[in-house]
Amino acid sequence: MSTPITWFEIGTDRPEDAERFYGELFGWTFEEQGSTNGGSYRVTGAGGDTGIGGAIRAIDGTSPNYTVFYAEVADVEETCRQAEAAGGQVLVPARTTPSGLTLAHLLDSTGNRLGVFSPPQP
Numbered sequence: 001m002s003t004p005i006t007w008f009e010i011g012t013d014r015p016e017d018a019e020r021f022y023g024e025l026f027g028w029t030f031e032e033q034g035s036t037n038g039g040s041y042r043v044t045g046a047g048g049d050t051g052i053g054g055a056i057r058a059i060d061g062t063s064p065n066y067t068v069f070y071a072e073v074a075d076v077e078e079t080c081r082q083a084e085a086a087g088g089q090v091l092v093p094a095r096t097t098p099s100g101l102t103l104a105h106l107l108d109s110t111g112n113r114l115g116v117f118s119p120p121q122p
Contacts (some may be wrong), residue, residue, distance in 0.1 A: 003072065005071055007072075009115070024045075039057060041058070043055045070116060079091070101118070
């Protein structure tokens with residue numbers, strides 16, 4: 001079984017600039033989905049029918065800007081355990097959002113950040 005990459009997120013302290021950049025470069029459009037942790041969250045269907053969707057997250061400027069991709073997995077906590085066993089590290093432990101989405105951030109064995117998530121259960 002293959003694990004698909006189904007989401008990306010761009011964290012920036014200049015979300016308007018990032019939205020303009022990706023809009024001009026790729027023709028992506030964004031829709032504000034509301035504040036998360038006090039910041040903007042702008043979603044795009046960037047991938048259309050063949051790619052993946054993603055979002056720009058406004059951050060406060062005290063954290064570095066980032067880009068992270070998310071793999072959709074069946075069990076986030078188990079994936080965190082497997083990542084640690086493979087030499088990775090859990091940066092942000094599994095948490096569930098109010099909508100029921102469960103996610104975590106990991107560091108791979110070479111120092112790259114990635115995210116994993118499971119969609120809300122029906």
